[in-house]
Amino acid sequence: MAMLxxxxxxxxxxxxxxxxxxxxxxxxxxxxxxxxxxxxxPEQVYERFDLGEIVARDGRPLARDTPLGAEEFIWYYRKPPVETEIPFAVEVLYQDDDLLVVDKPHFLPTTPGGKYLQNSALVRLRNLLDIPDLAPVHRLDRATAGLLMFSTRPQSRGPYQLMLQNRQVEKVYEAVSAVPEGWDPAAPMLRGQSFPLVYRNHIRKDRGELLVQVDDVREPNAETLIELIGSDDRVVHTLLRPHTGKMHQLRVHLAALGIGILNDPFYPRLRGELPDDHDRPLQLLARELRFVDPISGEERVFTTTRSLQDAPVSGA
Known part of the structure; x- marks a missing residue:
């Protein structure tokens, strides 16, 4: 049971x-x-004790001279960072007593972290909808736009998270990449493979590392089905159906196939920390979610209202 x-x-x-x-x-x-x-x-820490801002499990404020060992857990509010406003709104697509589905914009993180607190989908939605128990069922990278699910009460969180864990949700993404060298629109292929194609490798996330690593020795643990939506003389537009959900999986797989996603600052090479360029969002979109609701038993299908700005005009 979670500690309240x-x-x-x-x-x-x-x-x-x-x-x-x-x-x-x-x-x-x-x-x-x-x-x-x-x-x-040090004086900043002492001041918080003197103001009664650091409390024990029973809510009792602790003093600056409280001896170590008197309490195993303490609680406090983090000082909010000075945030740059992210000028894009999160859109609510569906809400019932257990489930909330939203369309997240590019650049907005799913949960608070680092320099983003109020500018996160979770905090914005808690404040907007007055649902303090709201919690994400899964996450999207800050740079990725599209469908995101939340549970609206603690009792529903477990069934939805277990549904994701057991791969009972069909997720569909789309991406836009620069046309690779040697691309033939009459016979489109990637690394000698025709569409649709399945790409597999082993992805691991090492502690303290910003990027995930590909291990070519170990058995694959990440798999994506890649379909072609369309292309023009500038870009390739693909539909992605991940069978697994490893961190940065889609970005890594397309980069490995020679069509790294447009405006990706991580893959195939790390560009360093740069300010957000709102005119050049990562061209990756969580497009569709399909599943049987573990609580109601109903079949759910959700589709994003967003599109990728660099997709070919003749795309989907």
Whole structure:
């Protein structure tokens, strides 16, 4: 059972829980936090204790001299970052007592993290719909647009997440890539394979690494069916049906086939951290979701209202 926070939601964001060591070289809880959060001035940490902003499991404020070992868990609100507004709205497509389906724009993260807090789909929707228990069933990369599902209450979260875990959801994406060298529209192929084609490899995510790594020795753990929607003299427009859901899978697979997705700052090569260019979004879209609802038993089909700006005019 999840540990309930003694602090209420604030502006759509829950309090942070910190697991403390029960013994160690730090005389007080405050001393431990000062070392752990070394980027903060010690006086900033002490001030939060003095203001009663750091609390125990029962909601009781802790003092700056609370000894280490007195509490195993503490809660506090993170100081909100100074955020740059992401000027694109998330669109609600469907809502019932258990499920929320939205159309996420490019550049908006699914959940809070780093320099994005209020500018995340989760926090925006909690505030907009007044659903403090809202939680994502799955995630999309910040750069990817399209369909995203949330559970609206804790009781429904498990069935929907288990449905994803058991691969009982058919996901369809589309992508736009630059025309590769040697492309023949009369007989389109990628790496000598005709469409539709299946691409497999082994993807792993190493701790602390920004990019995923491809391991050519191990058995494949990632698989994508790739179909051709259309092409012109500039771009190739593909339909992607992932059988697995590894991190960055679609981006890695298309890059490996020589058609890395347009405006991808990670693959096939890392371009470094650059400011968002809202005129050049990643050309990847979560287009369709199909599944049998584990709670109602109804067949669900959801389709995005968005499109990829660089898709050929003759595309789907």
């Amino acid at each position: 926070s003694p602090l209420p939601m604030r502006d759509g964001v829950g309090a942070t829980r910190l697991h403390l060591p029960m013994s160690g070289e730090w005389p007080t809880v405050a001393d431990y936090m000062i070392e752990r959060f070394f980027h903060l001035e």
